[in-house]
Amino acid sequence: MEKYLIEQPWKIVEEGFDKTKNRFSESIFSLGNGFMGLRGNFEENYSGDKMNGTYLAGVYYPDKTRVGWWKNGYPEYFAKVLNSTNWLGIEIKVDGDTLDLNDCEIKEFKRELDMKCGILYRTFIVVMPNKKEIKVNASRFVSMERNELGVISYEISILNGDGKVTVTPYLDGNVHNEDSNYDEYFWVHEGENSINDRSFVNLKTKKTEFYTNTGMSFHIYMDDSPLELPRENNQKGGFISQTVESEVKQNQSLKVVKYVSCVTSRDHEITDLTKVSNKNLEEAEKSGYTILENEHKNRWEHIWETSDVQIEGSESAQQAIRFNIFNMMQTYTGVDSRLNIGPKGFTGEKYGGSTYWDTEAYCIPFYLSTSAEDISKNLLIYRYKQLDKAIENAEKLGFTGGAALFPMVTMNGEECHNEWEITFEEIHRNGAILYGIYTYIQKTMDKDYLAQYGLEVLIAVSRFWAQRVNYSNEKKQYVMLGVTGPNEYENNVNNNWYTNKIAQWSLKYTLESIKWVKNNHKNRYQEIISKINFTSDEVKKFTEVANNMYFPEKDGIFLQQDGFLDKDIVNVDDLKPEDRPINQNWSWDRILRSSCIKQADVLQGMYFFEDQFTTEEHLKNFKFYEPLTVHESSLSPCVHGILASKLGLADKAYEMYLRTARLDLDNYNNDTEDGCHITSMAGTWMSIVHGFGGLRYKEGEMFLSPTIPNAWDSYNFKIIDKNSPISVHVNKKHVTIDAELERDIFINNKKYTIGPKEVLKVNL
Amino acid sequence: MEKYLIEQPWKIVEEGFDKTKNRFSESIFSLGNGFMGLRGNFEENYSGDKMNGTYLAGVYYPDKTRVGWWKNGYPEYFAKVLNSTNWLGIEIKVDGDTLDLNDCEIKEFKRELDMKCGILYRTFIVVMPNKKEIKVNASRFVSMERNELGVISYEISILNGDGKVTVTPYLDGNVHNEDSNYDEYFWVHEGENSINDRSFVNLKTKKTEFYTNTGMSFHIYMDDSPLELPRENNQKGGFISQTVESEVKQNQSLKVVKYVSCVTSRDHEITDLTKVSNKNLEEAEKSGYTILENEHKNRWEHIWETSDVQIEGSESAQQAIRFNIFNMMQTYTGVDSRLNIGPKGFTGEKYGGSTYWDTEAYCIPFYLSTSAEDISKNLLIYRYKQLDKAIENAEKLGFTGGAALFPMVTMNGEECHNEWEITFEEIHRNGAILYGIYTYIQKTMDKDYLAQYGLEVLIAVSRFWAQRVNYSNEKKQYVMLGVTGPNEYENNVNNNWYTNKIAQWSLKYTLESIKWVKNNHKNRYQEIISKINFTSDEVKKFTEVANNMYFPEKDGIFLQQDGFLDKDIVNVDDLKPEDRPINQNWSWDRILRSSCIKQADVLQGMYFFEDQFTTEEHLKNFKFYEPLTVHESSLSPCVHGILASKLGLADKAYEMYLRTARLDLDNYNNDTEDGCHITSMAGTWMSIVHGFGGLRYKEGEMFLSPTIPNAWDSYNFKIIDKNSPISVHVNKKHVTIDAELERDIFINNKKYTIGPKEVLKVNL
DSSP states (O other): OOOOSOOOOHHHHHHHHGGGGGGHHHHOOEOOSEEEEEOSSSSSOSSEEEEEEEETTOOEEEEOOOOOSSTTTTSSEEEEEEOBBBBOOOOEETTTTTOOOGGGEEEEEEEETTTTTTEEEEEEEEOOTTTEEEEEEEEEOOOSSSTTEEEEEEEEEEEESEEEEEEEEEOOOOOOOOOOOTTHHHHHEEEEEEEEEEEEEEEEEEETOOOOEEEEEEEEETTTTOOOOOEEEEEETEEEEEEEEEETTTTOOOEEEEEEEETTTTSOOOGGGHHHHHHHHHHHHHHHHHHHHHHHHHHHHHHHHHHHHHHHSOOHHHHHHHHHHHHHHOOOOSSTTTTOOOOTTOOOOOOOEEETIIIIIIIHHHHHHHHHHHHHHHHHHHHHHHHHHHHHHHHHHEEEEEEOOOSSSBBSSOOSSSSTTTTTOOTTTTHHHHHHHHHHHHHOOHHHIIIIIHHHHHHHHHHHHHHHHHETTTEEEEEOBBBOSSTTTSSSSSSHHHHHHHHHHHHHHHHHHHHHHHHHHHHHHHHHHHHHHHEEEHHHHHHHHHBBBBEEEEEEEEEOSGGGGSHHHHHHGOOEEEEEEEEHSSOOOHHSSSSSSSOOOOOHHHHHHHHGGGGGHHHHHHHGGGGHHHHOOHHHHHHHHHHHHHHHHHOOOOOOHHHTTTTTTTTSOOOGGGGOOHHHHHHHHHHHIIIOOOOOOOEEEEEEEEOOOOTSSSSEEEETTEEEEEEEESSSSEEEESSSSSEEEETTTTTEEEEOOOEEEEEE | OOOOSESSSSSSEEEEOOOGGHHHHHHHHHOOSSSSSSSSSSOOOOOSOOOOOOOETTTTTEEEESSSSSOTSSSEEEEEEOOOBBBBOEEEETTTEEOOOSSEEEEEEEEEEEHHHHHEEEEEEEEEESOEEEEEEEEEESSSSTTTEEEEEEEEESSSEEEEEEEEEEEEEEOOOOTTTOOOOOEEEEEEEEEEEEEEEEEEEETTTOOEEEEEEEEEETTTOOOOOOEEEETTEEEEEEEEEEEEOTTTTEEEEEEEEEEEEETOGGGGGHHHHHHHHHHHHHHHHHHHHHHHHHHHHHHHHHHOEEEESOOOHHHHHHHHHHHHHOOOOOOOOOOOOOTTTTTTOSSSSOTTTTTIIIIIHHHHHHHHHHHHHHHHHHHHHHHHHHHHHHHTTTTOEEEOOOOOOOOOSSSOOSTTTTTTTTTTHHHHHHHHHHHHHHHHOOTIIIIIHHHHHHHHHHHHHHHHOOETTTTTEEEEEOOOOOTSSSSSOOOOHHHHHHHHHHHHHHHHHHHHHHHHHHHHHHHHHHHHOOHHHHHHHHHHHHHBOOOOOTTEEEEESGGGOOOOOOOGGGGOOOOSHHHHOOOOOHHHHSOBBBSSSSHHHHHTTTGSOOHHHHHHHHHHHHGGGGSTTTTTTHHHHHHHHTTTOHHHHHHHHHHHHHTTTTTSSSSGGGGGOOHHHHHHHHIIIISSSOEEETTTEEEEEEOOTOOEEEEEEEEEEEEEEEEEEEEEEEEEEEEOOEEEEEEETTTEOTTTEEEEEEEE
């Protein structure tokens, strides 16, 4: 871990260019708008180490799974997030020499992401091998207002004389994924074409047959005045470009404004793609850079109004939390219920798939408090729409009668991960899907969601649990064999406490919800049970299993799994420093049999179901498990941070916060070059708002129990609650609440009522 | 399973040609001589479904491992058995049309393997598309006398007229492995050349850089008289051929005798390869087909003299046991201690590697009783030579101080398998390595082997066990976490009874052997302990662990692992027929949590250490586990058969025998097309000799306790014992022993002494 970037409250700044950190910076300086995005690559050619990445949400390729010996029930493919047509490129020549920062003397270099408005700026002064000293000012954004639009402004001056500048904006469909399992090329070229001065590249994915059209047009300006130049067109095999050339006098500036449209067959008829792209470009040209930029800025201003967290006392923490929120918001905007929150968002291609249990466990709480209700609801509906596939998935594993197993990794509802050892038996995710519904309803009180969509999902998942357990004649209880819990440093264990817990809770919540729907939506209830052939025998079975579930426990410690106490129990602090992180230094074999825990497991369960346990139980288990936890999952510290806050362990909570908040900015796990850890960013937000803020929702009511770390003076966060943003400001002495509408709020379990547009100040 | 081949005591016969079974037949009709071998492919072109396979023992390629996410300690490569230069090929044209059985009308077709002499015959009469009716008589063998020599005789006549026959013997180095992980080509062409009328192809493997030279020469005969014809040479990119052409009158026969030499840099200097090959061919030509054939036949006659098992009462059983013995003997001859017994021998390319624990657990007992002692000793020395690599292997997993973990799959001592789920944690193999030494000494009383080689291996393996266990504060005993037992339908379990057992036994046997070497080879002992830094603390630790090992047990059942009784225990007979075999019909997930056992696990341990248990214990555990066992490993039925014989369960023993003996001949597992199950063939032999014969060795003494299945009248087997073959004939009433030298023998635990060249007959 090292500090490389400059800390500013609203900006991420890289000053000076370190070639060895270029992939890292490309990840950090990624931009997106929920529909498309790209890494912080350079417009001009760059021959140094880089990973070009341009992504389109929901466009994927089913890469053949890479396993030693494929067995029944294994996923047939790994859904790869696709690197798609590179639309960023602008080749620059000065007096015939190509600009390439890899062979220039760099005099000044600055990359700057302005998170307040979602714009990436880059300026540099370099001396080219031909001795021309060049200055470039570039800026880009992926429009939050127009989903299919990217805009680039690229301005070049020669500082030490006159010269001939050649500018070649291009689109390049000759892209590949670095993580292709078999080094396959995933795209088929479907031709290039031009309409007026607009150029288009058409590609189609193999197998999945997503058609994409990427279009570009551009305007040239000399010292900000439009300049018409003859264009030389070039096109070949997925590549298309237009070249213009101009004499530029010393200190004149030649600027190109490039408009890009990306459209796909996900949203349009295949035959219409070029037409739609052409229209997008036409409209963008009409608006011009400034209007487009303003629209985009306004969107971001609007987003921050309800989602900003302000921290006084630490610029580093302030920058970090905004970086996390910024990335959540540019990865998923919630307007398309077919999309979800991929683990790398638009910042890299690793891991594949777009949906993990992270969505329900981490992201839904974030969106519930920062965005309109329907954003979270769309994430729930996403799963509802994939229920049939989840039932098929369970059938492939031998389950019957409408039992559903939602996938660990998916793009379209099918299971699509790449490995057995960790992922396959993590069936606990099935419970998280239901917990997402529960979380949503606790916050919104939209119980009708159960009747509308929720109950079918609940019953299907509970059917799975009821079949997945078996009755142990030995224990005279129901057991669950052969699972992997959230702690992926154990595999194929019996009676993982967390999994048994969330299975039991799933069954109970399903039984409650059945009652509620039956009582409140009689007709709909009949419709559902007849559609899915649900019987009263199943109610009995659910009840029987829920009431007789086995949980490993000893002396008040909930055991992670059967046999956990047979291990050689070693505190993480007693490991040799050179062994850390263990996943880079120990054999997998050794990790599995060690007592080291990757991420919250029993504690994850206690966090989800906190009301079921006393503070003493919380404390005892926290003190047992936290010292055994290496936090080598990006999802771990946040949960521990929240629990530590709750237990009043402010220092521990702050330590955990630091591990999660600057994970990518300080490259904590030394893997940010692959892309940012998007879903864990929601966890970071949780560790502030649910952790330090102590925010909980129960039955639609809002509870706050703040704990402020010593390092901070105070912090503010705004929350969308029943469609009314309220602002919470906490410091070591007070909570101050600013509400738009009249409402109740519980502060340290005491109820207060605030009038509309009133401010409430409560001493702590 | 279906009967396709004709049953004869000494022959495997296929009559008529079924294209859909061609790959199966190619496997069955494979030939080898321990150094090289080939599948039963056709000499002439064949455009139908086939898998060409020509293999050279010890020549392999390190194919990049195919795993989803590579983790520390995973093997970096999977050692592939290589398909090498195809030397069988003889292209035939008649009146310009190429002979290809895929487009002929087939009037007669017969493939016949004569196991007595190791020769494959093929005759067929076909009508070619050009209406020429052709008769072919072909025979081939891989010389048991000359390791590097293959010989083919191919005779063709035209039955319905005269014609021009064109014969093109060739060598083709353009071969690939069907099971290449990434569809890579493993060979580099190193050029072709000719000396006189001999042609050579030189290849080199990528990475491992094995150089091979394959040479051919041939003679042509018309009606058995030598015929000199002009030869047209052709060579290009790894391919070389010579074409001759002759008018053949109706009912004349044109014969080509092709000699092939295969030499590699494993045995010769790279620069000498062509020279050696040329000499091999020169000598073969001088001898001619008949002399070469006779040498080869004599060798086989000699092999059968000491290894034949004769069964009266069942031709099917008779053929099957000979097929098993034949394949063992042609796979491994024991003259090269760098070689071992690959799972497919020379019959296919699947699984890779050449050495599994099968060698020690199954093959050593076979060779000990059928071949000279040094054959088995070479198999032990093979592991001794790889001890350093086994120590490195353990170091990669985090073990220290000279602890050794022998690989699960290897070619050169390095671990080189392809998957995690099953293979990786099967550390029990480490015990089998020691059990091989123990078996060898029990039979030969060559205890000096311990001083010479054995003790170093014993201590290194025991060091591994002493580190691999940990002390459980919960159980107050040593436990072994995270292992996979022989039953590969469980993965990553705790306290697998078999593994704990063989670990405990390893430690005890090591301690005993330390004492013996210390007392009997004082100087050598000092040399060893100083070489490996062995201390008395380690003796203490070994003793402590061996005396305090935990074993899961309940009511006299030794539990396969912790928690086994939590499973839903279901007898295999109660499964639906359509679920069998479960590995083709159930998800891996379901298999793992089921109570189904793939192969003997607890019972394997009881078989190895039978003296530690009462007959009651044997019976109780057999009756518990056998009904749970699906026998989906080819190694399973034989162990159950032996135990059943011992327990007097003759019918069960016979049922088990039938499952193992004709596994490949009747294609029981529907996968013989990939190659034959070579190592399990030793198990088949064991189920007869150790099972029905009840043969045991204890401290050099021979014990027999026969049980003859009802279906058989009697059987004979010959055993090499202290270098003197004795012949044992058992029927339902008598044991008859025919000994060359004076010796003692225990029949049903009663001691008998037989004079030299005497026959002893004992009533049962």
